[in-house]
Amino acid sequence: MATFPHVFQPKFDEVLQQDFELKGKWHEYFNNNHPIVLELGCGKGEYSLALAKKYPENNYIGIDIKGARIWRGAKTSYEEKISNIAFIRTRIEFILSVFAPEEVAEIWITFPDPQLPKRRSKKRLTGHRFLNLYRQILQPNHHIYLKTDSRELHDFTLETLSERKAIIHRKSTDIYNDFPDDSVLGIKTFYEEMFLKEGKPITFVDFTLLNE
Numbered sequence: 001m002a003t004f005p006h007v008f009q010p011k012f013d014e015v016l017q018q019d020f021e022l023k024g025k026w027h028e029y030f031n032n033n034h035p036i037v038l039e040l041g042c043g044k045g046e047y048s049l050a051l052a053k054k055y056p057e058n059n060y061i062g063i064d065i066k067g068a069r070i071w072r073g074a075k076t077s078y079e080e081k082i083s084n085i086a087f088i089r090t091r092i093e094f095i096l097s098v099f100a101p102e103e104v105a106e107i108w109i110t111f112p113d114p115q116l117p118k119r120r121s122k123k124r125l126t127g128h129r130f131l132n133l134y135r136q137i138l139q140p141n142h143h144i145y146l147k148t149d150s151r152e153l154h155d156f157t158l159e160t161l162s163e164r165k166a167i168i169h170r171k172s173t174d175i176y177n178d179f180p181d182d183s184v185l186g187i188k189t190f191y192e193e194m195f196l197k198e199g200k201p202i203t204f205v206d207f208t209l210l211n212e
């Protein structure tokens, strides 16, 4: 991981008490002014990789805490010389130390752990606690996309959005029924392939957070 030029592994104290050195400088890193799109909990990075190839006019950053998973996407993108992608190994909780206000245009949340027990609801990536973090780094006209097999997390997300000011652009409880020809929604991650084999429908929400 340390040998990849496009993988960043901030140390705990680099993001806990202070700002990571590239905060506010990601456009300089990519050497362009193209929109920056994050994938949170990117795992092996399939979504970021597919989007980076499809949309060279955007920059993609996959974030995950597990290095062994990120390694897969990092290696493939390095070998394929894809220049509009990077990976950060850190906890999503530290996102404000890694990105400046309005530095990010879009966020994809792909198959996050649903954290279903009620006592773990604070860990859900579409709960108010995390949405409040995302809002601080996103541009006003952003999009947040959630893809999940968990109907409970999908419903929880819609309920959370109903408790705050937000626009829901699109939603579906079965994307392959509702949007069968959507080539972006049709990108499949490692986890999605597993859930599809189990016969689970895949849900989706596309939303924008408004000022409270």
Ligand SMILES: C[S@@+](CC[C@H](N)C(=O)[O-])C[C@H]1O[C@@H](n2cnc3c(N)ncnc32)[C@H](O)[C@@H]1O
Pocket: 040, 041, 042, 043, 044, 045, 063, 064, 065, 066, 069, 090, 091, 092, 093, 110, 111, 112, 113, 189, 190, 191, 192
């Ligand atoms: C179920 S996996 C999905 C991975 C990938 N998006 C996919 O669809 O194949 C959830 C991922 O989120 C990561 N993750 C969970 N909580 C996280 C956190 N707080 N910060 C960073 N990564 C986290 C895990 O390490 C794991 O790789």
